[in-house]
Amino acid sequence: xxxxxxxxxxxxxxxxxxxxxxxxxxxxxxxxxxxxxxxxxxxxxxxxxxxxxxxxxxxxxxxxxxxxxxxxxxxxxxxxxxxxxxxxxxxxxxxxxxxxxxxxxxxxxxxxxxxxxxxxxxxxxxxxxxxxxxxxxxxxxxxxxxxxxx
Amino acid sequence: xxxxxxxxxxxxxxxxxxxxxxxxxxxxxxxxxxxxxxxxxxxxxxxxxxxxxxxxxxxxxxxxxxxxxxxxxxxxxxxxxxxxxxxxxxxxxxxxxxxxxxxxxxxxxxxxxxxxxxxxxxxxxxxxxxxxxxxxxxxxxxxxxxxxxx
DNA sequence: ACTAAATAGTTGTGCCTTCGAACTAGTAGG
DNA sequence: CCTACTAGTTCGAAGGCACAACTATTTAGT
Numbered sequence: 001x002x003x004x005x006x007x008x009x010x011x012x013x014x015x016x017x018x019x020x021x022x023x024x025x026x027x028x029x030x031x032x033x034x035x036x037x038x039x040x041x042x043x044x045x046x047x048x049x050x051x052x053x054x055x056x057x058x059x060x061x062x063x064x065x066x067x068x069x070x071x072x073x074x075x076x077x078x079x080x081x082x083x084x085x086x087x088x089x090x091x092x093x094x095x096x097x098x099x100x101x102x103x104x105x106x107x108x109x110x111x112x113x114x115x116x117x118x119x120x121x122x123x124x125x126x127x128x129x130x131x132x133x134x135x136x137x138x139x140x141x142x143x144x145x146x147x148x149x150x
Numbered sequence: 151x152x153x154x155x156x157x158x159x160x161x162x163x164x165x166x167x168x169x170x171x172x173x174x175x176x177x178x179x180x181x182x183x184x185x186x187x188x189x190x191x192x193x194x195x196x197x198x199x200x201x202x203x204x205x206x207x208x209x210x211x212x213x214x215x216x217x218x219x220x221x222x223x224x225x226x227x228x229x230x231x232x233x234x235x236x237x238x239x240x241x242x243x244x245x246x247x248x249x250x251x252x253x254x255x256x257x258x259x260x261x262x263x264x265x266x267x268x269x270x271x272x273x274x275x276x277x278x279x280x281x282x283x284x285x286x287x288x289x290x291x292x293x294x295x296x297x298x299x300x
Numbered sequence: 301a302c303t304a305a306a307t308a309g310t311t312g313t314g315c316c317t318t319c320g321a322a323c324t325a326g327t328a329g330g
Numbered sequence: 331c332c333t334a335c336t337a338g339t340t341c342g343a344a345g346g347c348a349c350a351a352c353t354a355t356t357t358a359g360t
Contacts, residue, residue, distance in 0.1 A: 028317080030318090071346075073311085094357070139171060141285055304360105330332090
């Protein structure tokens, strides 16, 4: 920053934009996904993480979702109840629980991914072509900054 | 992206980035308010909107926050109870209610803005200087696209 | 080994958020 | 004047999330 005041001013913009972005996204309503599926946002994210890596320890799921372990405990219980994930004690650590997607869970996750993809494809189409790559880049930069400085 | 399939692929990236962004931001936790004041997020957002434009009709506050009118009704009642906003019937429309910040409300809003500014300034400092403007631009573009294409 | 500190999960509690439906009141058009 | 629409209010209920307290397991320190 070359000036003292500049980051402050821009900081104001940043937060306001983030706020409206989140609300525009429908994330202030965590009990349903913005993609219209009958799954809560947290559940959808959990399935997404499990699709990415499996098995996953419950504590790792918690840190990826940035949720309290108690919250994750309940979340996982729900997912198990729906038949989407299975739980097994870790062979390496008797305290830990390994999570795995069931077949049904995998199907659900795939469906969610599909719905998300469609939604975002629509969003992307609303972005001028030459802006798309910059926008994606910017999001990456922002996330990295948030992990460091936030 | 001159190919047909490209937007879909990029769409996948976009959604994953959004998800991690939101969680990295702590926006999945609605009751977090880094400021010393006992203010909830929804209240903070309302104060923010009122700081931006005043007076504001209650229905307009609702559409800006993307909340149901009933939700906003309650929210406003709380804010009024804390002495932060005043309500008057609109002179032009006997049904509508005009919202205005009180002096105390203005002070609170200023305090909140300050706290947010500090938090976001740290994030911004973690962004390379030449990236800051593009990032902000990108957020704006993205929100607009979400309003149209979402 | 044996105890103390740390770690993974579970459950109890309480706060906060939001929505939808039903109802009142003011407005606008024919 | 009657009807349809719009702004708000109130009621009820579904959920999400965190913190604290408690159990079971693992890891360190002596």
